[in-house]
Amino acid sequence: MWMWVVHRVTGVAIFFFLLVHVLDTSLVRVSPEAYNEVIGSYKTPLYGLVEAGLVAAILLHGFNGLRIIAVDRSTWALRHQRQLVWAVWIAFAVLMVPFLWRHLGHVFGGA
Amino acid sequence: MTHHEYDVVIVGAGGAGMRAALESSQRARTAVLTKLYPTRSHTGAAQGGMAAALANVEDDNAEWHVFDTVKGGDYLVDQDAAEILCHEAIDAVLDLEKMGLPFNRTPDGKVDQRRFGGHTRNHGEAAVRRACYSADRTGHMILQTLYQQCIKQEVEFFNEYYVLDLILDQDPQAAAPGEEVAVAGVVALELSTGQIHTFRAKSVIFATGGAGKVFKTTSNAHTLTGDGMGIALNAGLPLEDMEFFQFHPTGLAGLGILLSEAARGEGGILRNSEGERFMERYAPTIKDLAPRDMVARAMANEVREGRGAGPHKDYVLLDLTHLEPAHIDEKLPDITEFARTYLGVEPYTEPVPVYPTAHYAMGGIPTTVRGEVLRNNTDIVKGLYAAGECACVSVHGANRLGTNSLLDINVFGRRAGIAAAEHAATVDEAAVLPDDAAARVEGIVTRLLATVSGSGTERVADVRKALQETMDRNVQVFRDATSLEEAQRVVAELKERYKDVAIHDRGRRFNTDLLEAIELGFLLEISEVVVAGALARQESRGGHYREDFPTRDDEKFMHHTMAYATEDGVRLDTKPVVVTKYQPMERKY
Amino acid sequence: MTATAESPAVGEVKAMQVTLRILRTNPEGTDDHAPGESYWQEFQVEAHATDRVLDALHKIKWEQDGSLAFRRSCAHGVCGSDAMRINARNRLACKTLLKDLNPAKPIIVEPIKGLPVEKDLIVDMEPFFASYREIMPFLVTTGNAPTRERLQSPEDRQRFDDTTKCILCAACTTSCPVFWTDGQYFGPQAIVGAHRFIFDSRDEGQWDRLEILNDKAGVWKCRTAFNCTEACPRGIEVTKAISEVKKVLTTGEI
Amino acid sequence: MMTAQPSVRPPRTPSGRTRRNAEKWSWVFMRITGPVLLILIVTHLFINLMTGDGISQIDFAFVAGKWASPLWQVWDLLMLVLALLHGGNGMRLLINDYAHHPWLRKVLHSALGIAVIGIIVLGALVIFSFDPCPVDADPSLLPSFCEDVR
Ligand SMILES: Cc1cc2nc3c(=O)[nH]c(=O)nc-3n(C[C@H](O)[C@H](O)[C@H](O)COP(=O)(O)OP(=O)(O)OC[C@H]3O[C@@H](n4cnc5c(N)ncnc54)[C@H](O)[C@@H]3O)c2cc1C
């Protein structure tokens, strides 16, 4: 049940981010200045964190999506769905840790 | 108050009620009134199987089944009824199969069958596989299948309507022999609103199930309070053979939850504290698969003689440990689960503590083989029918064979349904339901609701507990004059106390407090009849065992008991037993 | 006199105090509460670890407050009357032993969610049964019936064994988060009910049933939350049954 | 008074069966697009955030540099379309779950449809009509290859 909530919340979050993301990227059509100005604001630490959250959401949603698909397709996965929830979190952690380390390095390292 | 009119009204939606409804709703405008949602009925708790001489796995025939039923019932069975039961059994099972019931199957795809107590080949030679089953949830499957068919046929249900009174066009006890007495309808209380409803009908079928809650240790549901029997009694009708109550050998010790006889049919063995297979001493031929009354007595005897197991030496053990776990899972999944859940015992590796539990009322509302209710030994009440555990056709006599009850509800439920609809087609107008038809019920409800303000002094639960404990102590597997007189005294006392009961819930809606108080009234009346019948029957026969009269006495007691409620207590009468082929013999297994 | 023992207990268990916190609703109101208002009430009862929650509820009803309303019948988990939310999980009160609940803390008892509450722990089951009725829960056959039984191999019988166990208790449907948000959803029980017939080799109405479940409110609403499987007191693999129905719908093969 | 309910009380609005397998295809669609998106997005994120200088490298020049290659043009377009359809369909399911009034449902569905189509069209236009070296722009903001073009 909780994974269902996570999936739903992350799905919605990604969707709204995507709307904004396409809009801001569209600014490249307006002018390089406008784009860079907006993107520049993404480079503040606050936005860095939001960005990290987004990546987290995508990874969680994505891996859990794979789990859901597996559960629908195989009886083994269905019977081991609880273990698969752990697998999702582990895969998520394995990717998130190096990412955060690097990403937050960029964000706060001021490079 | 709301008034309804139907051709046929069926009270009860267990196996018997719904089987009747399937027949009558095809032929007449039918309403089914039930105090529980149909799928909650206790038929769903039945486990082991339903008997029919299908001969799918080994040689068998209906005549052997008749013999077993008569002998199992200690010759108190009406043999004409037993013949109908056993011969119609085959179609009853096949009908259910065609309705979709998922029976277990033989390798060649037929309905599988297994052994059950008292069912034998060739008049007692050896146990025969006669019980058609679906794992250990046969009753569940029957109940579900019948309900599903009712949905298909759009049977009209009135769920959670408690029928509390039966209205006849005149007092059946006052009417002269041969005079016509007809049914007019029933009065019911709707649980969700507390409203009283009157139902006028040309035919009424009672299928309200058993009365196991007169005992403390029972396999029966909380709701099996003998309402139908009590209502009939109050309406001036007799109850037949109520002293015969079946104690099932294998109830979970202390709880009474049933472990089906199928456990023994599949090879389970009863052992005492010494590990001895004691049934070898009591029934050398068929041992653990002897009829229930014998096994229950043997168990109680082992405990009495100090060979009980456990810290208090008060139960025996049902040993399944020699069976393959896979076999247990396939054939007995539910009951092994009960042992795990409620006693924390793992049946694969440990024997399960068991002790006899009050299980089945052989007696009930006397009927003919068409389900017509008798108001004395010969006259029927026009338009009134009964079927299932609340009725007594008498196919079970003094002791019911396992799997014969699921059969009974199907065969006689069907017969009652057809007869009721056919009767309704022959009468133009139902008997008049008087304007004050609901007066009695209203009186009871108003009186009980008034106790909320503090006029009563007794608690329903206390009176009920005292009753159940008395019955367990004095009217169980072993009885004698002293114990029965004690029970009689206590029941009389409790009836007095009952007049002072008070309830707490002052509301009208879902007032289950009120209903428990009313149910207690039925329990008290039925207990009184059970005890009176048991006292009068100075012999031992089937489920009724008198230690002061340990043998069967065909000279004096080869007859049914008919009990009537009168102003001054229970009046007993007798009714001859129908004997066609089988003369009473000694009962040995 | 008789050999009936006073409740032959298997191993002695000591009595203890347990607290039950019950969410109550009285449609007609009480002295302190308006009609239909829901409120929490605590009761303390003396009980044994091996007692069921149902026993504790009975103790309350029989000794303290007769107006407490709940449904029950069989008391051993086969009739489906007493599904309720106990410590935030749907269970049958008669199949839940106190010792499995940590009786040191108050035991929280609420009506099952998603169906209208009628009184205390009693909910209106009608919408639930209506869903069941809608999926044609009965064997559909054509042609003449054989004189004997319809044959079915043990393997074919096995295919739908799991879903025949359903006792219509509603624990699954009322634990499903999708059902909570959208009562239009048929709910897992109805799918279990349909599964029982779809995979029955004797049935010929499968495609009508599948058609009904292929609807907006049908199987596709299931988001594999697994609450139903976890709630089912009969141990039915509900999500698996739902999955099998989805599979049939996508592949077109039974 | 409550009467017994012999016949089925309709607890739900039937879909009308105009699009018989709509929900089925929606379900299948989510399962196909999901894994594809996972690959697309993870790669996208990896390139943008993990390689080189991570988030700080992102500016007009970076984007323009990527879109100069048709591979990334197609990649991003695919990502855009699939993500919006997948996400949009997901949102539709949510609306069905939570919005119980028919009119509210209609409003939300329309808003969603407009947003999804609008964004897809906008995004596609941006990707394809994109000029990495706008003439009037400050050259320092442009990708390095613009110098060759000039
Ligand atoms: C645990 C157990 C296992 C059993 N196993 C077997 C077995 O393996 N084989 C076998 O042959 N037999 C078995 N039996 C016996 C058999 O199951 C019952 O005798 C039989 O099911 C009774 O069916 P019924 O239709 O008469 O009553 P029930 O199924 O009890 O139905 C009674 C109906 O009457 C309704 N009702 C009652 N009072 C009222 C009222 N006042 N107003 C309105 N409605 C009312 C109830 O709502 C219910 O619908 C078993 C019994 C038990 C308890």
Ligand code: HEM
């Ligand atoms: C990263 C790869 C992704 C995978 C593997 C994936 C997988 C899935 C799957 C399988 C579902 C169906 C869930 C179900 O039916 O129970 C789903 C639902 C959903 N997805 Fe994705 N998805 C991904 C990316 C996205 C993106 C980028 C968005 C946003 C634009 C998104 C938004 C949603 C939403 C809103 C839902 C509906 C959630 C619900 O109904 O509870 N997903 N996803």
Ligand code: SF4
């Ligand atoms: S599937 Fe399980 S939880 Fe659901 S109604 Fe049936 S028995 Fe109850």
Ligand code: F3S
């Ligand atoms: S809880 Fe609900 S979402 Fe599906 S898996 Fe069970 S039906």
Ligand code: FES
């Ligand atoms: S009372 Fe029958 S299931 Fe709990």
